[in-house]
Amino acid sequence: MSQRFIVTKEHRRFTEFADAVRRGHTIGLCFGPAGVGKTLSARRYTRWDKAHDLLTYWGPRSDSDAKIYAVLAKSRTVLYTPSVLTTPRALKDELDQAIARTNICIEQHITPAGQIAPQTWGWRHGKNYVELIIVDESERLRPTALELLRDRYDRDNIALILIGMPGLEKQFTHYPQFYSRVGFAHQYRPLGKDELLFVLQRHWRALGKTIDPEDFTDAQAIAAIARITRGNFRLLERLFPQIERVLKINELDTITNDVIEAAAGTLVIGTS
Numbered sequence: 001m002s003q004r005f006i007v008t009k010e011h012r013r014f015t016e017f018a019d020a021v022r023r024g025h026t027i028g029l030c031f032g033p034a035g036v037g038k039t040l041s042a043r044r045y046t047r048w049d050k051a052h053d054l055l056t057y058w059g060p061r062s063d064s065d066a067k068i069y070a071v072l073a074k075s076r077t078v079l080y081t082p083s084v085l086t087t088p089r090a091l092k093d094e095l096d097q098a099i100a101r102t103n104i105c106i107e108q109h110i111t112p113a114g115q116i117a118p119q120t121w122g123w124r125h126g127k128n129y130v131e132l133i134i135v136d137e138s139e140r141l142r143p144t145a146l147e148l149l150r151d152r153y154d155r156d157n158i159a160l161i162l163i164g165m166p167g168l169e170k171q172f173t174h175y176p177q178f179y180s181r182v183g184f185a186h187q188y189r190p191l192g193k194d195e196l197l198f199v200l201q202r203h204w205r206a207l208g209k210t211i212d213p214e215d216f217t218d219a220q221a222i223a224a225i226a227r228i229t230r231g232n233f234r235l236l237e238r239l240f241p242q243i244e245r246v247l248k249i250n251e252l253d254t255i256t257n258d259v260i261e262a263a264a265g266t267l268v269i270g271t272s
Contacts, residue, residue, distance in 0.1 A: 005044055006202060008195050008233075010188055014041040017186040021159050022077070022132040026183030028161040031168040035234030038163050038188045042134050046079040047071040055101045069109035072102050077132040088144040095152070099130050106130075130158055138162035143175065150178045190231030199233075200225065203240050207247070209255065220257040228264045235267075242266050 014030065021028035032038050043049055054068050078098045082091055106129040135141070135149070141162075153160050162168065166187075172179045191199060197213065200222060204211040212218050229235045242263035243255060252259060 005040070006199055008037065008191065008199070010037060010191070010195075011041045011044065014038070014186065014188060015045055017184060018045050018077075018132065018134070018161060021161055021184055024183055025131075025157055025159050027153060027159070027178075027181045028184040028186060029169050029172065029182055030161060030163045030186045030188055031166050032188030033166060033190065033232070035232045036188050036190050037233040039136055040233070041188070042079055042136055042161075042163060046075050046077045046134060048079045051102075051105075054105070055098060058101060065105075066109070069105045073106045073109040073129070076106070076129055077134060078102055078130055079134045079136065081136040082138075082140045082145070084140055086140065086145070088142060088148050091141075091145050092148055095133065099128070099133075099158075103127075103129050128156065128158070132159045132161065134161045134163065136163045138164045139168065139171070146172075146175055146178050150181065153181065191233060191236075192231065193226070196226055196229075196231055196236075197222065199236065203236075204255070206240075207244060207255070217254060217256055221255050221260055224257045224260040224264075228260070238267055239263055 017028060017030065030038060050071050051068050054065060078095070080091075080095055080098060086094075107127075133149075133152075141149070149160060152158065162172075164171075169185050172182070197211075201211055211222070213222060225236070225239065229239060239260075243259060245266075246259050246262045247253070247255070250259075
């Protein structure tokens, strides 16, 4: 990610939720509007930005991979995002592969060098170290895929989190065998007023500026951003490159309400 991750209250709440699901060996549901940060939190929790390439392309090992092994040994979590057309068979195969490769990496971290052959080691052939599976975009799952995940949860004692849009918690009530195993539900909310100001301070600093809520111009700017984004993290991240662009084009130095309105005019902003 090009932007430095900002630890918000909602991310901390997500981390506490994920830890509770993992410790309790249960199933958790996380739901919230698009763009509030659910996927960012899941990727941060699993350190997936560090591990994704190694686990996906699975090429020759290098000494630098040891850092990724350590990260996976700490998280013991797999992040999986089904495609729109993912079949239950593909879901099973892809999850098996992700878990097997993660186990190999963890084994590499905890076992002295030379005592394991990664080419022959795999899921079902050794100890499982994965304690949690997080499935993003889980509205895409078909009923058979949900049953497959429930069966894996029952058989392998791996905790499970499903992430999706509002209404996810109601959707799964139609599957009593699955829903009866849900231990936690977590609503991921947009940024509140104080957190929005905290994030804006980071963005102002990135542009070499300072923000003062007591200053009338800055207060107007804050109010405009709050109204336009409604605390939506993704929309906020999309808005600031346009603010920077408007400042440069017009050779301006101050982020004003007019600058923000001009920047917002270049974006397609829908309701969520």
